[in-house]
Amino acid sequence: MNKLWYLSQINLMEELPLEDLKEIDRMAPMSKTPKGTIISSPEEPQPALYLLKKGKVRLYKLNREGKEFTLGILGDGNIFGEVETFSTGTRDTYVQAMEETLLCVLNKKDLEEFMKERPSLAIKLIGILTERLREAEEMLENLAYGSVQKRLLYLLSKLVHNFGNRKGVYWELDLRLSHQDLAAMIGATRETVSATLSELTRQGVIAKGRNKRDLRIHLEKMQSVMNRE
């Protein structure tokens, strides 16, 4: 796959004509980021817009006790970053590559100039940010009122939506998440998540994948469990 193909897969860019993609490609060369790299942090904020061509990044914050709380995971075709005029998250956010990741970096100046010439891009950006905000509010509501099981099921449904591949009756997550990782996304403890997952396995809602620690989810069963709550 070439660089332009990747660019065309970015949410924000998908309807842009080829000439525009070429221009962005000139401004923002592709770079390869190894697994585990902190791309941006409160200590060293990067005022730029990142185009995630391939790979996955995790956005998280540290709470008062220094524990991580995961705000979200972004996959192929997503954008993230922060400049004065907009932000895809809040401040004090860490962005870490969960696997080897191909990124483009658009600096603030280039981005803003390009936006001025192409108002449709700004409108698209607003749409993406609005959608993120809506999802964040939905997640907040769940975190505030749901049981751990409910929160976990909600999270899994979101993950399947973004990272799920159909495997027969199940959907397998194209993500390697430990119980600790899941716990950090729903504000629960690792032990509770383990116990809840065991219970859901007994009920046939989830199952192990080919690798024992890959998760598979039975969407229909999950829906019926969620509805009877």
Place this chain on the structure above:
DNA sequence: TCATTAATGTGTT
């Protein structure tokens, strides 16, 4: 493959 480290399951408080 085997030793070491990481993740998970579970009982107790």
Place this chain on the structure above:
DNA sequence: AACACATTAATGA
């Protein structure tokens, strides 16, 4: 929910 501890899985030399 936190902790301790046993078991099991993943990693990498």
